Amino acid sequence: MKVNCEPERVAALTVWPVMFDGSAAKSVRFGAEVEGVDWSKPVPAEVVAQLVSLQDKYAVLIFRNTGLDDARHIAFSKELGDELETNPFYYGIENDRVGNPLLFDVGNIDKDGSPVRKDSRRWHHSMGNVLWHTDSSYHQQRSKYSILLSHGNPVKGGSWTHFADTRRAYADLPEDKKREIEDMIVEHDLWHSRKIGSPQVYKEPLPHERTLKPPAYHRLVQRAPDERKTLFLAAHAKRILGRSLDDSQRLLWDLIAHCTKPEYVFSMEWLQGGDMVWWDNRQSMHRANPYTEEMTARDVRRSTIIDDGPLAFGVSRDEIHRAGLSVEE
Ligand SMILES: [Fe+2]
Secondary structure (H helix, E strand, O other): OOOOOOOOEEEEEEEEEEEOOOOOOOOEEEEEEOOOOOOOOOOOOHHHHHHHHHHHHHHEEEEEOOOOOOOOEEEEEOOOOOOOOOOOOOOEEEEEEEEOOOOEEOOOOOOOOOOOOOOOOHHHHHHHHHHEOOOOOOOOEEEEEEEEEEEOOOOOOOOOOEEEEEEHHHHOOOHHHHHHHHHHHHHHHHHHHHHHHHHOOOOHHHHHHHHHHOOOOOOOOOOOOOOOEOOOOOOOOOOOOOOHHHHHHHHHHHHHHHHHHHHHHEEEOOOOOEEEEEEEEEOEEEEEEOOOOOOOOOOOEEEEEEEEOOOOOOOOHHHHHHHHOOOOO
16 A cells, blocks of 8 residues: 655654655645554654654554554553543443543444444444544544554454545635635534434434534634645534535535545555554544444544644634624524
8 A cells, every 4th residue: 555655764764655646746645654663662752743743744644563552552642632532432331342431442343242233323323434524523622633543353355444635635626616615614513424324313313412412613624734725524514604504515515525536535454453543633534434244343442632733622602603603503
């Protein structure tokens, strides 16, 4: 999956771009496999700084065979931000295989080791993860990074995560489309993507689910950490304020379709336990493989680092009112 080009070298790190075209006309740089991190001990601050700088550039960093366990996965995540997201344990902490509030069990196996039961609520919940999204865009204080670590050995050819470059996709939009969407504010709602993923089971969230995850408001067009403009988009994106739901969905899914054209997308295969991918939700989208009755076991656990940057809190109700808009439909 590494492209055929010279690796970038940063101190002890070797960086193999996944999607790369250095020509001035294209300037493609998305995803990279990074070698040279010593995961056997805490990652020193200067290496963390090198990695963050690479992350700003590539948006998705892949590390193979790290040998990390849950505790060191969390410890590394805490080097990247002050606060990690807490798992809401929708199905009860007693039913969660990992049981650690700082890790989300986003694999496909239940506590007894068997594949997630077809038609269970967890099965249907996962259907929303197959749609292109950014993690936690439905939080008013969104999350900047997600780090997914594989445990155990997946079956070859059976386990993938897919990534889309929203910066380059934005750059390629026609100018009139850029003007049209420049100031849009979008309502993001976890239950909207669950409903698209599984319309029968998630027609309405349960009352405690709705209370846990109310909607949030973010600008559609934003600046990525590398200062390029990008689209902050996800299957959670429900309504553009000031537009009807139908109009909003048409425009949002047109944009998602644009961002996920093959020229902006790569797929990462999970090869072995210890493989880890760290992505920036502020400048990419991703999606998981769907649950199927034929799926092979995938034990992947996610830490999520809360955004502490200038756009972390999205758009406040005050700003929405000042713009002459309303959160009501
Ligand atoms: Fe996700």
